[in-house]
Amino acid sequence: xxxxxxxxxxxxxxxxxxxxxxxxxxxxxxxxxxxxxxxxxxxxxxxxxxxxxxxxxxxxxxxxxxxxxxxxxxxxxxxxxxxxxxxxxxxxxxxxxxxxxxxxxxxxxxxxxxxxxxxxxxxxxxxxxxxxxxxxxxxxxxxxxxxxxxxxxxxxxxxxxxxxxxxxxxxxxxxxxxxxxxxxxxxxxxxxxxxxxxxxxxxxxxx
Amino acid sequence: xxxxxxxxxxxxxxxxxxxxxxxxxxxxxxxxxxxxxxxxxxxxxxxxxxxxxxxxxxxxxxxxxxxxxxxxxxxxxxxxxxxxxxxxxxxxxxxxxxxxxxxxxxxxxxxxxxxxxxxxxxxxxxxxxxxxxxxxxxxxxxxxxxxxxxxxxxxxxxxxxxxxxxxxxxxxxxxxxxxxxxxxxxxxxxxxxxxxxxxxxxxxxxx
Numbered sequence: 001x002x003x004x005x006x007x008x009x010x011x012x013x014x015x016x017x018x019x020x021x022x023x024x025x026x027x028x029x030x031x032x033x034x035x036x037x038x039x040x041x042x043x044x045x046x047x048x049x050x051x052x053x054x055x056x057x058x059x060x061x062x063x064x065x066x067x068x069x070x071x072x073x074x075x076x077x078x079x080x081x082x083x084x085x086x087x088x089x090x091x092x093x094x095x096x097x098x099x100x101x102x103x104x105x106x107x108x109x110x111x112x113x114x115x116x117x118x119x120x121x122x123x124x125x126x127x128x129x130x131x132x133x134x135x136x137x138x139x140x141x142x143x144x145x146x147x148x149x150x151x152x153x154x155x156x157x158x159x160x161x162x163x164x165x166x167x168x169x170x171x172x173x174x175x176x177x178x179x180x181x182x183x184x185x186x187x188x189x190x191x192x193x194x195x196x197x198x199x200x201x202x203x204x205x206x207x
Numbered sequence: 208x209x210x211x212x213x214x215x216x217x218x219x220x221x222x223x224x225x226x227x228x229x230x231x232x233x234x235x236x237x238x239x240x241x242x243x244x245x246x247x248x249x250x251x252x253x254x255x256x257x258x259x260x261x262x263x264x265x266x267x268x269x270x271x272x273x274x275x276x277x278x279x280x281x282x283x284x285x286x287x288x289x290x291x292x293x294x295x296x297x298x299x300x301x302x303x304x305x306x307x308x309x310x311x312x313x314x315x316x317x318x319x320x321x322x323x324x325x326x327x328x329x330x331x332x333x334x335x336x337x338x339x340x341x342x343x344x345x346x347x348x349x350x351x352x353x354x355x356x357x358x359x360x361x362x363x364x365x366x367x368x369x370x371x372x373x374x375x376x377x378x379x380x381x382x383x384x385x386x387x388x389x390x391x392x393x394x395x396x397x398x399x400x401x402x403x404x405x406x407x408x409x410x411x412x413x414x
Contacts, residue, residue, distance in 0.1 A: 007413070017408035022389060025364075043389050081411040088407070095306035100403065102302065105387055109404040110411065149414055150407065157232075174410035176403055180312055182229060182250050190413055192406035196307065196383055197316040199399035200295070200357065201224035203381035204288040204317065206214070206397055207356055 008056040015053055018043060020076040024109075027069050035066035082110025089143060089172070091163055092154035093118040093126070093133045096178055100152065101128050111150070115142055136163070143170035150174045157181035164191075215263040222260055225250060227283040231316075234276050242273035289317025296350060296379070298370055299361035300325040300333070300340045303385055307359065308335045318357070322349055343370070350377035357381045364388035371398075 007013065022042050026034055036047035036054075043050070054060050057079050061067040077083045088106075090097050090113045100106070101113050117136040118124060126133045134142065142148075151172045153160055160179035167175060168189050177183055180195045214220065229249050233241055243254035243261075250257070261267050264286050268274040284290045295313075297304050297320050307313070308320050324343040325331060333340045341349065349355075358379045360367055367386035374382060375396050384390055387402045 010409075013412050014409050016412070017405040018389065020408070021387065021402075021405065025388065042391075044391050079412065080408045081414065082408055086407070086411060095302055095309065099302035099306065105402075106404060109408075111404060111407055150410065152403070173414050174407070176406050176410070180228065181232065182225065184249075184251050190410040192410055194401050194403060194406060195228070195312070196359065196401060197313060197318060198224040198228065199383050199401060200293070200318055200381070201227070201287045201289055201316075202217075202221050203357065203383070203397045203399055204293060205220050205223070205286065207288065207380050 008053075012053050012056055015045065015049075016076055016080055018045075019050065019054075020073065020080065020082075021109075023069055023073045023076070027073060031069050033066050034069055034072075036061070038066075077110070080110070084110075085112050086110060086150050087112060087114030087146065087148055089114065089139070089148050089151040089167070090116045090154065091118075091136065091139065091151060091167070092178075093120070093123045093128070094154060096154040097152075098128070100154070101131070113152075114146070114148065117142075140166055140170040143167070143172060148172065150176070152176045152178065153183075154178040215260075219260050219263055222252065222256075223283055223287055225252075226257065226260075227280065227287065227289075228316075230276055230280045230283070234280060238276050240273050241276055241279075243268070245273075284317070287317070291317075293318050293357050294321030294353065294355055295319065296321065296346070296355050296358040296374070297323045297361065298325075298343065298346065298358060298374070299385075300327070300330045300335070301361060303361040304359075305335070307361070308338070320359075321353070321355065324349075347373055347377040350374070350379060355379065357383070359383045359385065360390075361385040 022039060036050045039050050040047035060072050060075055088111050093116055106112060116128060116131050116133045117139045118133050119136045123133050124135045151167045153175055155163060157179045160181050161183055164175055164183045168185055174190045176192050178194050183191050185191050229246060243257045246257050247254035267279050267282055295318050300323055313319055323335060323338050323340045324346045325340050326343045330340050331342045358374045360382055362370060364386045367388050368390055371382055371390045375392055381397045383399050385401050390398050392398050
């Protein structure tokens with residue numbers, strides 16, 4: 001199999017985390033092997049698409065025997081660079097930040113909140129789990145010292161661009177933005193969005 | 208201009224809410240007119256792409272004078288079916304649900320939480336804003352009576368498919384799923400996802 005030295009299309013890359021999530025549930029349920037057909041049924045994606053997507057990155061299954069679940073998890077973790085946990089900076093200690101810190105969503109999936117920043121004096125100094133909420137004024141320095149690369153923005157829209165600029169200047173390469181606004185970032189910095197209204201409007205178009 | 212009677216590609220539809228969000232910020236800042244060039248700078252999407260996307264739905268701008276902001280907002284709201292507010296059912300009264308109900312993210316953007324359900328007896332009966340958290344056992348009946356079409360799932364992954372099945376059976380046509388798992392829905396029902404880990408992994412691939 002020929003592996004391209006270029007990145008596959010982003011749409012292909014964007015499906016890999018879905019495969020990984022599904023495989024991890026299967027592993028947790030005790031499945032040792034699976035097939036593109038079984039994955040297709042669980043994911044609502046065609047088995048041909050799944051095989052084609054995976055073929056961009058190597059040969060993971062055997063004709064007739066399917067995929068070894070643990071092996072495919074390991075490979076996908078390696079491809080997505082989540083073999084180890086990434087420390088993530090959280091900016092904004094509101095309800096959303098609270099949910100992210102206190103729930104198990106991130107655990108065992110490649111990420112942990114490693115620092116929390118807020119500008120509200122009433123929040124600074126509070127302890128959330130093992131972390132103490134820090135002053136956003138110290139954010140850039142902490143990011144540089146620790147070499148953090150990922151950040152989650154859970155702050156109001158009107159502050160998002162300015163804080164994003166400071167994150168990028170301090171060395172952040174990926175921003176997950178919960179603020180309901182677009183962020184402009186320089187080349188080499190990726191931004192992903194979580195705005196429930198955008199997702200809802202993508203459904204109401206069809207209803 | 209010829210308008211197709213078929214839906215444009217979903218990738219085109221999926222960008223319209225971003226245009227609408229941007230235009231609403233511009234309107235709030237007092238902008239009366241804009242251009243594809245100005246939108247491009249604010250959105251990080253090329254002006255040619257923006258013009259092409261909008262051309263699927265009609266002719267909104269004039270050569271040389273650009274777009275009337277208020278008119279384009281009105282048109283996009285109509286296209287996305289958010290001229291009026293959609294009542295949305297929230298299932299799950301945890302931190303995430305709390306953030307959705309108490310923050311202004313949804314207001315003026317086409318949606319309002321109209322009912323909240325949880326299975327936890329300690330939550331049922333509590334008042335959040337103007338709403339009282341109801342027993343999830345009554346969910347299907349309430350959805351049928353009120354004719355609700357949209358739901359947000361903010362519950363653990365292992366319960367998501369079962370609750371989604373009940374929502375669909377009661378008449379829900381669109382589910383925004385915060386649970387970190389894929390939901391299989393019948394044709395005619397749309398599912399959108401908000402899982403921060405999926406978005407983070409889509410960035411770490413490139414870092």
